Amino acid sequence: MQLSQLEYLQAVANYGGVRKAARAVHVSPQAVSSAIKKLESEYQIVLLDRSAGEAVLSPAGxxxxRRARVILAQVDDLKKYAQSGNGGVSPDGHFRLYAPCLHGRGLLFSENWYDSFESSHPQIHLD
Known part of the structure; x- marks a missing residue:
């Protein structure tokens, strides 16, 4: 799945059809239809009703x-956050460092190192 596919699908939802969506996002109707066909193929779901003159969203579409709108809103929020220039500082004023898939502190950090680091650098929150 690519974000552009979700954006095209969202444009179809917003504008009521493939041709109108294509004009709104400045691409050809074939580009919109093709992108959505790839989503349909990837997820084995019919997103467009192509039986009428203008291809419109199916009920599943x-x-x-609706669900794509949530993802696109999160992507937009992420872009805004990245452009805000706060350099990774969270709203609570802490720099957050994430160690994915590390359950607890594991063997990566000793208790003494962790506590010492935390007291020496209160602006950095280790997650």
């Missing part, structure tokens, strides 16, 4: 678009 409306639900898929």
């Amino acid at each position: 409306r639900e898929f678009a």
